[in-house]
Amino acid sequence: MNTMTLWHISGWEFAALAAAALLVGFSKTAVSGANTVSLAIFAAVLPARASTGVLLPILIVGDVLAVLTYRRHAHWPTLWRLFPAVAAGVVIGTLFLVWADDAVVRTSIGAILLFMAGVTLWRRRKAEAGAGAGDEPDSVATRSGRAKARSYGVLGGFTTMVANAGGPVMSMYLLSAGFRKLGFLGTSAFFFLIVNVTKVPFSVGLGLIDGHSLLLDAALAAFVVPGAFIGKWAVNRINQRLFEQLVIAATIIGGLQLLLR
Secondary structure (H helix, E strand, O other): OOOOOHHHOOHHHHHHHHHHHHHHHHHHHOOHHHHHHHHHHHHHHOOHHHHHHHHHHHHHHHHHHHHHHHHHHOOHHHHHHHHHHHHHHHHHHHHHHHHOOHHHHHHHHHHHHHHHHHHHHHHHHHOOOOOOOOOOOHHHHOHHHHHHHHHHHHHHHHHHHHHOOHHHHHHHHHHHOOOOHHHHHHHHHHHHHHHHHHHHHHHHHOOOOOHHHHHHHHHHHHHHHHHHHHHHHHHOOOOHHHHHHHHHHHHHHHHHHHHHO
């Protein structure tokens, strides 16, 4: 793989990647959809396919910090319903990456993100934002809830494998399922830690992760930690409605960036 190394990146490019790494930490502990901005920055500085391999270990560092912060708020029934569908999506995404070029990857993911944001906005016009109470969404126990979990799970697995863009898809699912702020963050933290670690062998097999990419990751990982602390500080100062609006807005921005680049 012709992955750029630390020595092949200019100072401005490294600064952009460092800012994106800091945003990864922030997104993992505050506004999940903001992660798509990091994805777009990595894809702008590095080749689009190679950027997914460099970004994955950075995301895992953020996932670990998020789990340590919100581990008490995870909703495991939702996670167990999602994992089989996500596994199918990861396999489909791996096959897609075998033949898809950078342009196809960007266009496909951008379109999916905008579609999911549109679906969520439509659904939220039909019901009050954040319906339900606490961290226990009752919609996941119904037949329609299970069907929705499967469809979002496949899309989430596909997008996370192809471009590390599963965050917005799962954000849309968790919001539509009625998760409150802490339940949202705790459930997504465990979800992405497990899924991203599972993706590592696939990425290595595709040549997206190698010694050069890991060297760059080692230089960027330190920037994830302050981002996570900033997110933890900010999330306690963001009300539920603003939290949901920020997640949806970040998803739309990320989708547009991928389509228009």
